[in-house]
Amino acid sequence: MARWEPGARERLVVAAVDLFTEQGYDATTVAQIAERAGVTKSTFFRHFPDKRGLLVAxxxxxxxxxxxxxxxxxxxxxxxxxxxxxxxxxxxxxxxxxxxxxxxxxxxxxxxxxxxxxxxxxxxxxxxxxxxxxxxxxxxxxxxxxxxxxxxxxxxxxxxxxxxxxxxxxxxxxxxxxxxxxxxxxxxxxxx
Missing domain, CATH: 1.10.357.10 (Tetracycline Repressor, domain 2)
Structure with missing residues (x-):
């Protein structure tokens, strides 16, 4: 996972919206969002408290x-x-x-x-x-x-x-x- 690449926050938001659209909010996990964005779960949690937090980014x-x-x-x-x-x-x-x-x-x-x-x-x-x-x-x-x-x-x-x-x-x-x-x-x- 490329933790050092810039734009992790934006990639996380895009990945989450894509996954929410594809499979629904409830079926989407933080791990899936992080994987789609190419970052670790810990990177996700550095930017957002939970997946709901993505909405108010x-x-x-x-x-x-x-x-x-x-x-x-x-x-x-x-x-x-x-x-x-x-x-x-x-x-x-x-x-x-x-x-x-x-x-x-x-x-x-x-x-x-x-x-x-x-x-x-x-x-x-x-x-x-x-x-x-x-x-x-x-x-x-x-x-x-x-x-x-x-x-x-x-x-x-x-x-x-x-x-x-x-x-x-x-x-x-x-x-x-x-x-x-x-x-x-x-x-x-x-x-x-």
Whole structure:
């Protein structure tokens, strides 16, 4: 096993998503994931606490980028404009691997109640991070919570469209997330 090769974390994520898709989450073992990725089980456990942890790989980075973008938005920016700045910042972490894995990860999550639960917790965590960042900017709690939920919904909708779209295009995730946020902003305004 080539423990010294770079990219072990990414290879583990790809191997896990492939195996989850091929044989189901419950039937997949850590040993199989490590073998498919070309690493040892101990290398797996250096990167993830368990196979469920693979689903939230990169969540801390994503939360950090979202909150940094929100914090660095101009002081004059309204809550949704600050969320847009956070989505733009977070898009820097969304590369070709994220786009490639999107549809397969979606299928793996849909087939496993345990992964659905983990995914729901991830979404709640992202909404809380956005809300906290907005409150730190002085946005009232209820407004911050609503903007946080809209930000997560825009992220999810944008990611789904981006990951299922034309893979040959050079389009960035940010344009999809921002378009989704604009659509949600308009929908919110029409609620009256």
């Amino acid at each position: 990169g969540q801390e980075t994503l939360s950090q980028l979202l909150t940094e973008g929100i914090a660095e938005a101009p002081a004059s920016a309204g809550p949704l404009d600050a969320v847009a700045a956070g989505l733009e910042r977070a898009s820097s972490a969304m590369g070709a691997m994220n786009r490639e894995l999107g549809p397969r990860l979606k299928a793996a999550v849909a087939a496993s109640a345990e992964l659905q639960e983990r995914d729901a917790l991830k979404i709640v965590s992202l909404a809380a991070a956005i809300t906290t960042a907005l409150v730190a900017r002085g946005v009232p709690d209820a407004t911050a919570a609503l903007a946080g939920e809209l930000g997560v919904l825009a992220f999810k909708r944008g990611y789904a469209e981006w990951s299922e779209g034309d893979r040959d295009g050079k389009d960035e995730f940010a344009q999809y997330a921002l378009a989704a946020l604009d659509e949600l902003r308009a929908a919110s305004a029409s609620l009256g």
